[in-house]
Amino acid sequence: MPEVTRDPVPDSGDWAGVDRPAVDAAVADAVAAAEAFRALDQRQVDTIVEAMSRAGIRAAGELAATAIEETGFGVFEDKVVKNYVATEFLYDYLRDKRSVGVIEEDISRNIELVAEPIGVVLAITPVTNPTSTVLYKAIVAAKTRNAVIFRPSPMAVRSCERTVEILREAAEAAGMPPGALQVLPDAAHEVTHYLFTHPGIDFIWVTGGQKIVALANSAGKPALGVGPGNAPIYLHRTADIKGAVVDILISKTFDASVICPAEQTCIIDEPIYDETVAEFRRMGAHLLSDEEARALADFAFGCGDRVNVEALGQQAPELAARAGITVDPAVKILLAELPSDLEALAAHPLVQEKLMPVLGLVRSPDSAHGIDAAVLVTEHGGLGHTSAIYARDSDVIDAYGLAVRTGRILVNAPTAVGALGGIYNNLTPTFSLGCGTWGGSSTTENVNYMQLLNIKTVSHRRTPPQWFRVPANTFFNAGALENLREVPCTSVVVVTDVLSEQRGVVDEVRRHLRVERLRVFSEVEPEPDEATIHRGVDMLREAGPDLLIAIGGGSVIDAAKAIRLFYEHPEVTLDKLALPFLDPRKRMADYPQEPHTLRLVAVPTTSGTGSEVSPAAVITVGDRKETLVDYSLVPDMAIVDPMLTLSMPRTLTVDTGVDALTHALEAAASIFASPYTDAFCVQAARLIFDALPRAYDHPDDLEARTDMSNAATLAGLAFSNAFVGVNHALAHAVGARFGIAHGRANGIFLPHTLRYNASLPSKFMPAPGYSAYIAPEKYAQLGRVVFGGREPEESRRRLFDGVDALLRRLEIPRTLAELDIAEDRFLEALPGLAMTAFQDLSNRTNPRMPMVAELTELLRLGYYGEASGAH
Numbered sequence: 001m002p003e004v005t006r007d008p009v010p011d012s013g014d015w016a017g018v019d020r021p022a023v024d025a026a027v028a029d030a031v032a033a034a035e036a037f038r039a040l041d042q043r044q045v046d047t048i049v050e051a052m053s054r055a056g057i058r059a060a061g062e063l064a065a066t067a068i069e070e071t072g073f074g075v076f077e078d079k080v081v082k083n084y085v086a087t088e089f090l091y092d093y094l095r096d097k098r099s100v101g102v103i104e105e106d107i108s109r110n111i112e113l114v115a116e117p118i119g120v121v122l123a124i125t126p127v128t129n130p131t132s133t134v135l136y137k138a139i140v141a142a143k144t145r146n147a148v149i150f151r152p153s154p155m156a157v158r159s160c161e162r163t164v165e166i167l168r169e170a171a172e173a174a175g176m177p178p179g180a181l182q183v184l185p186d187a188a189h190e191v192t193h194y195l196f197t198h199p200g201i202d203f204i205w206v207t208g209g210q211k212i213v214a215l216a217n218s219a220g221k222p223a224l225g226v227g228p229g230n231a232p233i234y235l236h237r238t239a240d241i242k243g244a245v246v247d248i249l250i251s252k253t254f255d256a257s258v259i260c261p262a263e264q265t266c267i268i269d270e271p272i273y274d275e276t277v278a279e280f281r282r283m284g285a286h287l288l289s290d291e292e293a294r295a296l297a298d299f300a301f302g303c304g305d306r307v308n309v310e311a312l313g314q315q316a317p318e319l320a321a322r323a324g325i326t327v328d329p330a331v332k333i334l335l336a337e338l339p340s341d342l343e344a345l346a347a348h349p350l351v352q353e354k355l356m357p358v359l360g361l362v363r364s365p366d367s368a369h370g371i372d373a374a375v376l377v378t379e380h381g382g383l384g385h386t387s388a389i390y391a392r393d394s395d396v397i398d399a400y401g402l403a404v405r406t407g408r409i410l411v412n413a414p415t416a417v418g419a420l421g422g423i424y425n426n427l428t429p430t431f432s433l434g435c436g437t438w439g440g441s442s443t444t445e446n447v448n449y450m451q452l453l454n455i456k457t458v459s460h461r462r463t464p465p466q467w468f469r470v471p472a473n474t475f476f477n478a479g480a481l482e483n484l485r486e487v488p489c490t491s492v493v494v495v496t497d498v499l500s501e502q503r504g505v506v507d508e509v510r511r512h513l514r515v516e517r518l519r520v521f522s523e524v525e526p527e528p529d530e531a532t533i534h535r536g537v538d539m540l541r542e543a544g545p546d547l548l549i550a551i552g553g554g555s556v557i558d559a560a561k562a563i564r565l566f567y568e569h570p571e572v573t574l575d576k577l578a579l580p581f582l583d584p585r586k587r588m589a590d591y592p593q594e595p596h597t598l599r600l601v602a603v604p605t606t607s608g609t610g611s612e613v614s615p616a617a618v619i620t621v622g623d624r625k626e627t628l629v630d631y632s633l634v635p636d637m638a639i640v641d642p643m644l645t646l647s648m649p650r651t652l653t654v655d656t657g658v659d660a661l662t663h664a665l666e667a668a669a670s671i672f673a674s675p676y677t678d679a680f681c682v683q684a685a686r687l688i689f690d691a692l693p694r695a696y697d698h699p700d701d702l703e704a705r706t707d708m709s710n711a712a713t714l715a716g717l718a719f720s721n722a723f724v725g726v727n728h729a730l731a732h733a734v735g736a737r738f739g740i741a742h743g744r745a746n747g748i749f750l751p752h753t754l755r756y757n758a759s760l761p762s763k764f765m766p767a768p769g770y771s772a773y774i775a776p777e778k779y780a781q782l783g784r785v786v787f788g789g790r791e792p793e794e795s796r797r798r799l800f801d802g803v804d805a806l807l808r809r810l811e812i813p814r815t816l817a818e819l820d821i822a823e824d825r826f827l828e829a830l831p832g833l834a835m836t837a838f839q840d841l842s843n844r845t846n847p848r849m850p851m852v853a854e855l856t857e858l859l860r861l862g863y864y865g866e867a868s869g870a871h
Contacts, residue, residue, distance in 0.1 A: 034146060048174045149201075232387050235269060371399060385435050475640065476710055490516075495536060548563070561611075661715070726855070
């Protein structure tokens with residue numbers, strides 16, 4: 001990954017400008033730390049790695065902001081994702097790997113593989129990835145018991161120092177020897193050259209420009225350097241055009257393309273060329289005229305053999321403006337048509353690596369030409385790095401893989417996100433992409449221990465399997481509470497709230513149980529906190545029940561889930577289980593999976609939360625909400641008896657009903673949606689649109705209450721497997737800050753988020769199982785079932801109009817301003833609200849990636865409505 005720095009000073013051996021005592025002392029500390037590191041066992045090493053990974057995950061946003069502020073390169077939201085890949089994804093890969101002592105045994109051949117650390121590693125890190133590369137290299141060094149000294153790019157010193165500061169504090173608290181993790185920030189190149197020849201340095205690991213890589217390779221020490229990338233992408237005539245375009249846009253816009261494996265030149269077969277270009281333009285790309293392409297090339301590459309720093313890492317509209325080109329502010333990437341003639345293509349300035357959202361296009365007459373063009377592109381600064389092909393023809397894929405000399409050949413997957421590993425495929429997560437001997441590197445791997453081979457890896461796109469998991473038993477309709485009589489038990493604890501107990505629900509439960517010992521824990525309040533959970537656990541320890549019954553709203557059922565969890569497993573902590581994650585399959589949180597010793601029956605008295613069938617529990621910790629999510633939390637039995645909802649006040653009926661509708665609409669558009677969840681979403685929405693107004697007008701209408709109870713549970717089953725999206729993220733942030741009921745907050749934002757997800761995304765959500773953008777079609781399908789309509793646009797409009805009409809009918813406030821939240825108070829809170837919403841786990845399954853600026857605009861719409869003040 002190229003580093004933008006001043007030209008290195010020739011290695012003269014004159015160290016007059018180097019503070020040698022200070023540098024020698026730092027190396028001596030690292031040598032001592034490396035020796036102490038050797039004494040640690042696997043458990044101790046893994047404890048350190050886990051602590052560093054957790055610290056890095058928690059600081060992902062802070063470090064991304066630091067990198068943007070210091071360097072001015074890239075996209076904040078994508079740098080957050082990079083930091084997650086360098087911690088969460090890396091930890092997921094490393095957690096089961098042995099790195100101390102005997103790491104592998106081949107009994108049949110009587111061979112043992114024994115791991116020994118290198119010693120002291122000198123790590124050169126770039127300006128392009130100033131925090132993610134440091135996170136990655138530091139954690140890998142710790143896993144292998146090596147001390148590491150960082151030499152950051154002079155343009156990214158503060159980013160490196162802050163990253164190391166966070167990691168060092170966590171690592172040393174977990175047992176890392178002092179001195180094992182250091183930064184030498186002196187910008188003088190002579191310091192680096194001195195370290196290259198220092199006897200205390202055992203290994204040089206360079207991520208940077210070609211000159212620094214070459215200097216490291218000539219230092220006379222073992223070195224690993226990674227070269228530049230100039231990734232070609234070949235779209236064969238059998239390619240899925242819409243899916244390929246979305247993939248390329250995800251990848252080429254990732255961190256404003258300031259990442260080496262990003263697509264650089266797209267070679268397209270003649271029969272699909274015009275259709276592909278049209279799809280690019282439809283999805284937000286700008287096709288440069290010949291004059292504009294020349295202006296861009298002059299701006300970016302017209303200053304000799306170095307790229308213009310002002311062109312790097314800028315988003316497309318800003319890059320175009322700097323080059324004197326006017327484009328729409330919503331443009332995602334710039335397309336430049338390049339010659340089909342291979343000789344002319346080789347001479348074109350835009351055939352080289354472009355660390356900016358600029359994609360070259362080449363029209364190819366046939367597959368032989370397309371493959372030749374891809375080979376040509378790699379020979380202009382991309383040998384050994386990364387390439388991709390989009391095709392359904394396996395023979396063409398095989399021919400491409402044989403011809404192109406790159407370490408990573410991605411099939412039907414984006415290069416920038418795909419090459420990093422662990423997202424679209426099973427490649428090793430990395431920020432050090434070997435280029436083999438072709439690119440001057442010692443390995444072609446996503447760096448690992450197999451560095452003596454040039455290994456070409458053909459990696460097909462990976463679409464992970466989905467699931468549909470539900471409680472073992474769900475009883476529903478009027479009189480369902482009778483099923484409690486069939487539950488064997490001797491001692492029962494009922495979890496509820498004061499108001500529900502006063503309404504007689506505990507007496508109703510007692511009437512349906514055959515039990516003598518029954519205790520009541522009625523201390524649950526809305527948004528239960530840790531202290532409440534601990535008191536509930538204490539009661540269970542005193543009572544020793546064999547049945548736990550939660551009867552009440554979502555807060556009660558959430559509390560009961562947490563109470564059972566911490567009662568059965570006092571060794572786990574909320575801090576470890578509520579860790580944020582990017583992908584639920586790779587998260588660090590490790591929930592106990594042993595069979596429950598205490599059965600949990602959930603009995604909702606409201607119609608909206610779906611908590612009786614969901615794997616989530618929301619707990620308040622201080623001034624924030626923490627979400628526990630795991631299918632081990634799902635109750636063993638759900639009893640959905642609408643008789644218990646007849647006494648719900650009108651306000652609660654509305655709030656919980658709108659919450660259930662939001663669950664159905666968000667789960668329908670989720671990137672984890674499936675035919676299974678779609679069926680529940682459609683039925684839940686159909687019931688709610690019909691029954692909620694009737695329950696609102698006539699609270700004692702048992703038929704309407706029955707439909708609403710069933711709809712809420714159906715929506716709960718849907719979002720328990722598909723999850724929700726940006727609407728819940730916004731509602732969580734605003735509800736916690738201003739004390740607004742969750743369903744009411746959902747209702748305020750719902751019209752805006754529906755239209756937001758139905759419009760052309762500014763950024764797509766990386767999702768292997770969700771290629772072409774289909775959220776608008778999903779809304780149209782749901783609208784057609786509930787409201788009719790012949791054309792998708794009409795059905796979608798009817799659905800959105802139906803939501804608007806229902807909210808008006810229920811007298812839901814349309815803006816936050818209507819809730820008497822002062823404007824100055826809202827504006828003061830706005831930046832924090834946007835960041836809280838961005839970090840909310842609900843965003844992980846939204847169909848389009850919510851950018852912080854877009855969340856800010858949605859929050860403004862939620863406050864002002866569609867008025868001009870929202871802008």
